[in-house]
Amino acid sequence: MHDKPLFMTYSRGDVAxxxxxxxxxxxxxxxxxxxxxxxxxxxxxxxxxxxxxIGQQFVMGYAGQLALGAAGFMAAGAFACYNIELRIPWMPFxxxxxxxxxxxxxxxxxxxxxxxxxxxxxxxxxTLASQFFIIWMIDKFGWFKNYDSSGIITAQDIVIAGRSFxxxxxxxxxxxxVVTVLTILAVNMTxxxxxxxxxxxxxxxxxxESMGISLLRAKLQAFALSAFYCGVAGALFAFTYxxxxxxxxxxxxxxxxxxxxxxxxxxxxxxxxxxxAGFILLFPxxxxxxxxxxxxxxxDATIISAxxxxxxxxxxxxxxxYEPLGIAKLWxxxxxxxxxxxPVAEAAAAKQEPAG
Amino acid sequence: MTQARNFPIxxxxxxxxxxxxxxxxVKAITDTSFKVLMHEIRAIIGPNGAGKSxxxxxxNGIYKPQQGRISFKGEVLxxxxxNIVARKGISRTxxxxxxxxxMSVIDNILVGRRLHMGANFLxxxxxxxxxxxxERENRERCEEIVEFLEIESIRDTPVGKLPxxxxxxVELGRALATEADMLLLxxxxxxxxxxxxxxxxRFILKVNDELGTTMVLIEHDMGxxxxxxxxxxxxxxxxxxxxxxxxxxRTNQDVIDAYLGVAHD
Numbered sequence: 236m237h238d239k240p241l242f243m244t245y246s247r248g249d250v251a252x253x254x255x256x257x258x259x260x261x262x263x264x265x266x267x268x269x270x271x272x273x274x275x276x277x278x279x280x281x282x283x284x285x286x287x288x289i290g291q292q293f294v295m296g297y298a299g300q301l302a303l304g305a306a307g308f309m310a311a312g313a314f315a316c317y318n319i320e321l322r323i324p325w326m327p328f329x330x331x332x333x334x335x336x337x338x339x340x341x342x343x344x345x346x347x348x349x350x351x352x353x354x355x356x357x358x359x360x361x362t363l364a365s366q367f368f369i370i371w372m373i374d375k376f377g378w379f380k381n382y383d384s385s386g387i388i389t390a391q392d393i394v395i396a397g398r399s400f401x402x403x404x405x406x407x408x409x410x411x412x413v414v415t416v417l418t419i420l421a422v423n424m425t426x427x428x429x430x431x432x433x434x435x436x437x438x439x440x441x442x443x444e445s446m447g448i449s450l451l452r453a454k455l456q457a458f459a460l461s462a463f464y465c466g467v468a469g470a471l472f473a474f475t476y477x478x479x480x481x482x483x484x485x486x487x488x489x490x491x492x493x494x495x496x497x498x499x500x501x502x503x504x505x506x507x508x509x510x511x512a513g514f515i516l517l518f519p520x521x522x523x524x525x526x527x528x529x530x531x532x533x534x535d536a537t538i539i540s541a542x543x544x545x546x547x548x549x550x551x552x553x554x555x556x557y558e559p560l561g562i563a564k565l566w567x568x569x570x571x572x573x574x575x576x577x578p579v580a581e582a583a584a585a586k587q588e589p590a591g
Numbered sequence: 592m593t594q595a596r597n598f599p600i601x602x603x604x605x606x607x608x609x610x611x612x613x614x615x616x617v618k619a620i621t622d623t624s625f626k627v628l629m630h631e632i633r634a635i636i637g638p639n640g641a642g643k644s645x646x647x648x649x650x651n652g653i654y655k656p657q658q659g660r661i662s663f664k665g666e667v668l669x670x671x672x673x674n675i676v677a678r679k680g681i682s683r684t685x686x687x688x689x690x691x692x693x694m695s696v697i698d699n700i701l702v703g704r705r706l707h708m709g710a711n712f713l714x715x716x717x718x719x720x721x722x723x724x725x726e727r728e729n730r731e732r733c734e735e736i737v738e739f740l741e742i743e744s745i746r747d748t749p750v751g752k753l754p755x756x757x758x759x760x761v762e763l764g765r766a767l768a769t770e771a772d773m774l775l776l777x778x779x780x781x782x783x784x785x786x787x788x789x790x791x792x793r794f795i796l797k798v799n800d801e802l803g804t805t806m807v808l809i810e811h812d813m814g815x816x817x818x819x820x821x822x823x824x825x826x827x828x829x830x831x832x833x834x835x836x837x838x839x840x841r842t843n844q845d846v847i848d849a850y851l852g853v854a855h856d
């Protein structure tokens with residue numbers, strides 16, 4: 236049956252998972268991995284995009300609102316952070332991040348308004364506005380880029396309490412701390428009544444309303460928090476991964492990638508955001524390595540990279556057909572098969588069913 | 592129903608006055624008035640398409656009648672939406688099940704506690720003592736409901752995987768969790784076998800007896816209606832053709848005609 240809470244609302248399993256993950260993130264990884272490549276090309280973008288994917292989870296996986304435009308909110312957060320750092324030099328970096336998130340959240344509420352009237356694919360089209368409007372606004376008004384004409388602005392150094400974090404490993408630690416904190420908050424919210432209200436709206440809005448949930452509040456809250464997470468993720472993405480600010484980096488392709496992360500990872504799960512982000516980010520790298528190792532010299536490199544795209548696309552389709560609930564669900568099934576705890580509960584449920 | 596009740600039937604709690612509802616040219620409800628008394632079990636019966644569900648949807652705020660007014664506990668329900676009606680103390684179940692299919696049984700019932708949970712998202716995110724206490728207390732309430740409905744073994748199963756009869760039970764559980772003053776039950780026993788129906792009746796009577804919850808239920812099974820309801824409203828073609836205690840309604844000629852059909856001359 237269900238685990239009894241060990242600490243606050245966390246079960247024994249939660250605490251164990253948390254300890255293992257923290258040990259991995261803050262002890263094993265920094266001690267074991269020395270090459271900058273791993274930090275700056277894999278771990279940092281993975282964590283940043285996973286954070287944005289959590290934002291996408293809120294609005295799509297939990298609240299069931301088909302929104303597309305996460306990269307727009309990331310751009311808002313990135314440029315907000317740049318401008319805060321630029322114009323208010325005494326502002327501590329964590330606070331800059333917080334305000335960047337809040338500014339993105341304001342955009343989230345604004346672009347979430349269509350969700351009160353339209354749904355499904357139409358909402359997706361309506362939310363694309365955030366993608367195009369925010370990028371357009373940053374390009375149109377020079378103030379946001381501090382009238383820089385080169386098009387690419389270098390991000391400021393991250394300075395926290397007088398110490399600057401410039402090496403890839405240091406930047407990784409900054410990102411890991413922020414992502415850890417925001418993930419814990421996300422888990423708390425999604426397990427608590429915030430997440431339940433969102434899921435109720437997702438599964439049956441009229442019943443949710445009849446239970447006293449205000450659809451307006453629940454939907455706009457999901458959009459605001461989603462944009463907050465995307466905004467912080469965008470700021471981290473620009474400051475630690477890109478190390479520069481350019482609106483092109485936050486184009487529609489990135490929005491789609493975040494959408495795919497959530498779908499592939501598993502809708503309505505927080506770990507799905509991490510799994511999906513890892514999959515979308517690493518899979519092309521794996522395919523590339525495998526392709527080069529097997530077919531090197533035999534086939535033209537351009538054809539290999541084209542085949543990669545085809546395989547990637549095909550896998551996504553196969554995956555969606557056979558496991559629409561995502562990799563997180565596969566993982567859960569595997570776990571329950573290994574430890575065979577869940578089947579007992581389900582057998583009991585089956586027994587309750589009337590025979591006819 | 593002859594022995595003394597914990598909550599004797601009182602004055603009107605809900606007053607429906609002259610409401611009319613039409614969809615385009617189709618009249619669903621025409622100039623209908625009736626009163627529901629405090630703590631009673633009131634059945635609404637009538638042939639298919641008589642406007643029973645539309646009537647519940649009007650009370651619940653899903654439909655807005657073009658004419659007339661509805662007042663609950665002396666307060667006119669004006670410019671309403673389902674979530675405002677819920678806040679006034681009316682909860683409901685739906686004819687075709689409106690559960691949160693991908694959520695577990697316990698989570699479905701917990702959503703029913705929505706109006707008893709006031710912590711905002713920041714308190715929940717940071718797990719403040721008030722938020723954790725609130726969560727724990729409401730979970731305990733829901734566990735009691737799970738126990739009451741005897742569905743402990745499925746508490747963590749996603750509702751979408753459950754058979755129909757159990758889903759109906761969960762939906763009743765969710766409505767009970769609201770602790771509303773009045774429950775609107777839209778065919779709570781549809782599609783159930785005799786045994787399941789008997790069980791459901793027991794739950795309804797028990798809740799009414801122990802908590803004094805006023806119940807308005809739509810039901811097709813005449814046996815059930817005659818057994819558990821204090822008063823019956825009969826609707827036909829969007830109009831009330833009879834309103835009174837079950838015995839009186841059963842012998843009413845208009846009701847017999849509506850159900851059995853009669854040659855109109």
